[in-house]
Amino acid sequence: KNQVEQSPQSLIILEGKNCTLQCNYTVSPFSNLRWYKQDTGRGPVSLTIMTFSENTKSNGRYTATLDADTKQSSLHITASQLSDSASYICVVSARPGGYNKLIFGAGTRLAVHP
Amino acid sequence: DAGVIQSPRHEVTEMGQEVTLRCKPISGHDYLFWYRQTMMRGLELLIYFNNNVPIDDSGMPEDRFSAKMPNASFSTLKIQPSEPRDSAVYFCASSLMGGFGGELFFGEGSRLTVL
Numbered sequence: 001k002n003q004v005e006q007s008p009q010s011l012i013i014l015e016g017k018n019c020t021l022q023c024n025y026t027v028s029p030f031s032n033l034r035w036y037k038q039d040t041g042r043g044p045v046s047l048t049i050m051t052f053s054e055n056t057k058s059n060g061r062y063t064a065t066l067d068a069d070t071k072q073s074s075l076h077i078t079a080s081q082l083s084d085s086a087s088y089i090c091v092v093s094a095r096p097g098g099y100n101k102l103i104f105g106a107g108t109r110l111a112v113h114p
Numbered sequence: 115d116a117g118v119i120q121s122p123r124h125e126v127t128e129m130g131q132e133v134t135l136r137c138k139p140i141s142g143h144d145y146l147f148w149y150r151q152t153m154m155r156g157l158e159l160l161i162y163f164n165n166n167v168p169i170d171d172s173g174m175p176e177d178r179f180s181a182k183m184p185n186a187s188f189s190t191l192k193i194q195p196s197e198p199r200d201s202a203v204y205f206c207a208s209s210l211m212g213g214f215g216g217e218l219f220f221g222e223g224s225r226l227t228v229l
Contacts, residue, residue, distance in 0.1 A: 034217075043118075043205055043220030044157075089157070104157045 002027040004092050004105035012111045017080055021108045023073040023090035031095035035064050035075050038087045038107070047075070047088075077110075085112045116140075118221035120206050126227045132194040135224045137206030138187055145209040147218065148181055148191050152202045160204075163189065196228045 004025045013019050025033070032051045036044035048057045048064040050073070057064050061078045077084055090105040119138040127133055139146045147162040161171040166183045174181070178197070183189040193200055203223045209216040 041223075043207075043222050044218075045220070046217050049217060102159065106156045 002092075002094060002103045004090055004103045006088075006090050006105040006108050008108060009106070010109040010111070012113060013080055015080060015082055015112055015114050019077050019080060019110065021075045021077075021088050021090075021110070023075070023092075023105055025071050025073075025090075025092045025103070025105075027071075027092040027094045027103050029095045030068060030071070031093040031101075033064075033066055033073050034091040034093070035062070035073075036089040036091060038089060040086070044089055080112045082112050082114060085110060118206055118208050118219055120204075120221035120224050122224055123222065124225045124227075126229065127196055128229050129197055130195045131228075132192065133196045133200075133226060133228075135191040135204050135206075135226070137189045137191070137221060139189070139206070139208030140210075140219055141187065143208035143210045143219070144186075145216070146183060146189050147207040147209070148189070149205040149207060149220075150202045151205060151223070157205070160191070193226075196226075198228045201226055201228050 007022045032049055034049045035047040037047050038044040047059050047062050050057050050066045052068050055066055063076045066073045087107040087109045089107040092103045094101040118140055121136045144165050148160040149157050150160055151157045160173045161181045162169055163183045179193055181191045203225045205220050205223045207218045207220045209218050
């Protein structure tokens with residue numbers, strides 16, 4: 001069964017600290033993996049999209065890694081800011097394409113405290 | 115670019131009433147999606163359109179739900195009659211399928227509460 005599991009479920013860190021969110025998937029055959037940020041009361045916003053051949057992708061203070069062999073991805077946030085408080089959703093796409101093949105994780109809720 | 119526009123942002127209604135949610139996709143995008151988000155089930159795809167044609171509606175929970183896309187700039191999701199278990203946030207998203215796995219752009223969502 002295609003599944004995406006994220007950990008931790010929630011996380012609290014102090015402003016300025018780094019953190020890493022995890023995503024494990026069993027989706028096969030794999031096409032791409034996306035990380036979305038969802039602020040409270042807002043729609044998800046794409047942070048990165050990574051294909052099979054990409055190991056690392058950065059977007060400002062956000063760096064995503066992908067290990068297609070172990071079927072794991074991580075999202076590392078550097079020097080966290082209060083505005084990073086949000087839910088982070090990992091989404092894996094199965095090949096062949098088609099948006100009905102997007103498998104969503106339950107998300108990690110991050111709270112950054114001053 | 116104004117992004118994906120949804121209305122209403124909030125809707126409170128009583129069980130049995132008809133609910134209509136509206137979406138304007140980003141101009142030029144040829145894919146439109148309706149998602150539902152709840153705490154229990156996360157984000158679920160309800161239906162998606164390509165060039166105004168429904169492609170996959172297997173996620174629509176039951177016959178009470180219907181979606182239309184009369185033109186490239188407008189779509190509706192209708193629930194009739196509504197039930198308390200329909201309470202959720204409904205998101206519309208659009209995409210330009212320039213290649214395999216195009217990026218999705220979400221609207222701000224419509225929060226529905228059915229009493």
